[in-house]
Amino acid sequence: MTRLRRRTLASLALLIALAVTPHALGDTGLAPVDPVSPNVREARNLYWVLLGVSAFILIVVFVPLATFIVRYRHRGERDVQGPQLHGNTRLELAWTAVPVAILVGLAALTFYIAPRVDSVAAAGEEVLEVRVEGRQFYWQYEYGNQVIAIDRLRVPVNRAVRLHITAPDHDVIHSFWVPPVGQKLDAFPGRVNTTEFRAEKVGVYDGACTEFCGLQHAAMLATVEVMPEEEFDVWLRAQAEAQAARRSDLGEQIWAGVCAKCHGPDVAGEVGPSLQGNVILADAGAVEQIVRHGQGAMPAVGRGWSDRQMDALTQYLRATQAGGADGG
Numbered sequence: 001m002t003r004l005r006r007r008t009l010a011s012l013a014l015l016i017a018l019a020v021t022p023h024a025l026g027d028t029g030l031a032p033v034d035p036v037s038p039n040v041r042e043a044r045n046l047y048w049v050l051l052g053v054s055a056f057i058l059i060v061v062f063v064p065l066a067t068f069i070v071r072y073r074h075r076g077e078r079d080v081q082g083p084q085l086h087g088n089t090r091l092e093l094a095w096t097a098v099p100v101a102i103l104v105g106l107a108a109l110t111f112y113i114a115p116r117v118d119s120v121a122a123a124g125e126e127v128l129e130v131r132v133e134g135r136q137f138y139w140q141y142e143y144g145n146q147v148i149a150i151d152r153l154r155v156p157v158n159r160a161v162r163l164h165i166t167a168p169d170h171d172v173i174h175s176f177w178v179p180p181v182g183q184k185l186d187a188f189p190g191r192v193n194t195t196e197f198r199a200e201k202v203g204v205y206d207g208a209c210t211e212f213c214g215l216q217h218a219a220m221l222a223t224v225e226v227m228p229e230e231e232f233d234v235w236l237r238a239q240a241e242a243q244a245a246r247r248s249d250l251g252e253q254i255w256a257g258v259c260a261k262c263h264g265p266d267v268a269g270e271v272g273p274s275l276q277g278n279v280i281l282a283d284a285g286a287v288e289q290i291v292r293h294g295q296g297a298m299p300a301v302g303r304g305w306s307d308r309q310m311d312a313l314t315q316y317l318r319a320t321q322a323g324g325a326d327g328g
């Protein structure tokens with residue numbers, strides 16, 4: 001049956017070719033996204049080592065297995081017995097010792113790299129500390145100088161950033177993950193998880209909440225914008241001043257990141273009702289009451305906000321949503 005054998009071998013070759021084809025290894029295939037932080041690069045290298053060793057073992061085991069199944073398959077009656085073997089000490093020792101050595105090697109490498117994926121800062125190095133809060137359904141960042149940002153985290157290039165990831169006590173579990181710059185880390189209510197990264201390339205990197213957290217989990221996207229150092233410092237200083245003076249774009253960020261997630265991009269209604277023409281929007285007191293405490297199906301998205309943050313939203317609403325009926 002040389003035809004069958006040829007066909008089997010051809011199928012096998014095809015499978016192997018598929019497994020190692022550049023497409024399968026490209027960005028849409030088995031490869032993690034391109035890392036821009038050294039710790040993510042280490043994690044990715046570990047991934048490639050584990051995948052490579054596993055693929056090698058898969059081929060070493062399955063190619064002979066498939067060959068033997070085909071070549072020595074049952075072909076009708078047999079009248080000759082093969083030789084009877086009783087043990088082969090060297091072979092048995094080898095097939096025990098080699099897998100043990102491989103597993104110990106992989107485990108050692110994993111335990112060596114694992115603790116390093118959450119830290120990049122050298123001792124005494126200047127680190128940008130940011131508190132990251134996962135909330136239904138937005139990410140809130142707080143910098144050391146009290147600057148608050150929603151969903152979009154701005155950081156300077158080539159500086160160590162330490163994220164303190166958490167969620168408010170009344171919220172649920174989220175998970176922060178922007179693959180090119182850092183490890184995935186859960187945001188637990190009442191618990192702080194810490195991780196670091198150092199983005200080495202200016203750019204905008206997308207991520208998402210990766211823990212199912214409710215109706216609008218899919219809308220809970222996160223973005224990391226890596227800026228040139230000087231530009232970042234200027235931005236952070238300007239934001240600090242603008243937010244202190246209550247004339248920043250924070251209200252707009254909150255509107256887009258917190259309100260519009262549920263009420264729709266033009267607030268014409270989505271999982272939340274339409275807010276178009278709603279007179280409450282211009283009533284700062286009513287907005288604050290609903291946002292801080294929730295109402296019906298509306299969660300308390302603003303529980304724990306500072307007055308400054310609340311003002312940013314109500315000011316923005318008065319300016320944009322009052323529809324000329326200001327004074328309410």
Ligand code: CUA
Nearest residue numbers: 174209213217
């Ligand atoms: Cu937050 Cu899913």
